[in-house]
Amino acid sequence: MSEHLIHATLPGTFYRRPSPDAAPYVAEGSQVEAATVIGCIEVMKQFNEITAEHSGRLLSFLLEDGDAVEAGQVVAKVVS
Known part of the structure; x- marks a missing residue:
């Protein structure tokens, strides 16, 4: 089983x-x-x-809905 991380592309x-x-x-x-779209970042x-x-x-998600996020x-x- 492989774990893949999804990173934020922008701060917001x-x-x-x-x-x-x-x-x-999702x-x-x-x-x-x-x-597949899993979320969005508002900037x-x-x-x-x-x-x-x-x-x-x-x-799992590592952020809650409405949390601030940094690029990367x-x-x-x-997991696949």
């Missing part, structure tokens, strides 16, 4: 859902494919999607 605010009243993009424990009112780079099971920070883990 991390969100697990596209809007406050929407369901999360839940912990869910299967994801490469390029100056622009939202940038974060995608899984590997197929597998999304093991680990956001989530995927």
Whole structure:
């Protein structure tokens, strides 16, 4: 089993859902494919999607919805 880390591409605010009243993009424990959107980062009112780079099971998020994030920070883990 291989563990893959998903990193933030930009500094900003991390969100697990596209809007406050929407369901999360993906839940912990869910299967994801490469390029599956798992969250987004808001920077100056622009939202940038974060995608899984590997197929597998999304093991965990390391940030909560609405947390500040730095570029390069680990956001989530995927195992394949």
